[in-house]
Amino acid sequence: xxxxxxxxxxxxxxxxIGDKWSLIILRDIILMNKKFYKDFSNSGEGISTNILADRLxxxxxxxxxxxxxxxxxxKRFIYSPTEKxxxxxxxMLEMVLWSARYDKKSAISADILKLIKKDPDNFMENIKNRFx
Amino acid sequence: xxxxxxxxxxxxxxxxIGDKWSLIILRDIILMNKKFYKDFSNSGEGISTNILADRLxxxxxxxxxxxxxxxxxxKRFIYSPTEKxxxxxxxMLEMVLWSARYDKKSAISADILKLIKKDPDNFMENIKNRFx
DNA sequence: TTGCGTTACTTGTAAATTGCAAGCATAAGC
DNA sequence: GCTTATGCTTGCAATTTACAAGTAACGCAA
Numbered sequence: 001x002x003x004x005x006x007x008x009x010x011x012x013x014x015x016x017i018g019d020k021w022s023l024i025i026l027r028d029i030i031l032m033n034k035k036f037y038k039d040f041s042n043s044g045e046g047i048s049t050n051i052l053a054d055r056l057x058x059x060x061x062x063x064x065x066x067x068x069x070x071x072x073x074x075k076r077f078i079y080s081p082t083e084k085x086x087x088x089x090x091x092m093l094e095m096v097l098w099s100a101r102y103d104k105k106s107a108i109s110a111d112i113l114k115l116i117k118k119d120p121d122n123f124m125e126n127i128k129n130r131f132x
Numbered sequence: 133x134x135x136x137x138x139x140x141x142x143x144x145x146x147x148x149i150g151d152k153w154s155l156i157i158l159r160d161i162i163l164m165n166k167k168f169y170k171d172f173s174n175s176g177e178g179i180s181t182n183i184l185a186d187r188l189x190x191x192x193x194x195x196x197x198x199x200x201x202x203x204x205x206x207k208r209f210i211y212s213p214t215e216k217x218x219x220x221x222x223x224m225l226e227m228v229l230w231s232a233r234y235d236k237k238s239a240i241s242a243d244i245l246k247l248i249k250k251d252p253d254n255f256m257e258n259i260k261n262r263f264x
Numbered sequence: 265t266t267g268c269g270t271t272a273c274t275t276g277t278a279a280a281t282t283g284c285a286a287g288c289a290t291a292a293g294c
Numbered sequence: 295g296c297t298t299a300t301g302c303t304t305g306c307a308a309t310t311t312a313c314a315a316g317t318a319a320c321g322c323a324a
Contacts, residue, residue, distance in 0.1 A: 099141030
């Protein structure tokens, strides 16, 4: 599908993460420090397992995340962000700021919001350092 | 649907603009200066008219855009961004920067890219001034 | 080494969403 | 009042998603 969609930057990004679930998974991996399939499945947002498997495969295929066996418990896999995935952080933070402004019931804490606003680059670097 | 989705900022944003078309429409309105239904329909991305009508209605319902009759040609309607819609610009620009970095065939010009990187706030203010 | 639980999926099927082509409604201009 | 332009709506087939159930691979304990 989508052969006729252009090389517009929006089209590029939306074809990779423009659905209701991909960014939720990336939120879990990048911001919530989750690593395992089961963590994503139990994130509380109600993603079904077939969709979760499909999105993880697509994100891995797009080199936004990667997957490796956990050396501690070889039954499971660790999903981690690539640099390409981590570079989505600025966009994700702007999305958070927008939602915090317009969602009266926003569940984000004022403290974290302040941190993001004060120095978004620093906020991002702290996250990146966790993965290196 | 989606009664069980949380008040996470990502969920809030994705429920409003997390699909393959809403941000394309907003790109046309906010960044490409398009105003009319037919402009969106002919944007070259191949959106079908029922989906276009549906997304315009949802964006209007979410107060991200608004619609009024064109006083010059009363056959048609003008679609414009609200402040809430314009406040999506920072997120949209970060999305553009990410795509420009990772899409080897990106169709965006180096000049515009430079403008965005140099002073994103100024870039946004210039756009906002067009609508006021 | 064999059965058992844990993790990570896959499969089947129904429901919802989308794409495509065609048709309809309203307003202007002649 | 007929024609054209614009902005949709409708019907139906195809694709995608949700939900429930089942399976495969591994580690561990007996």
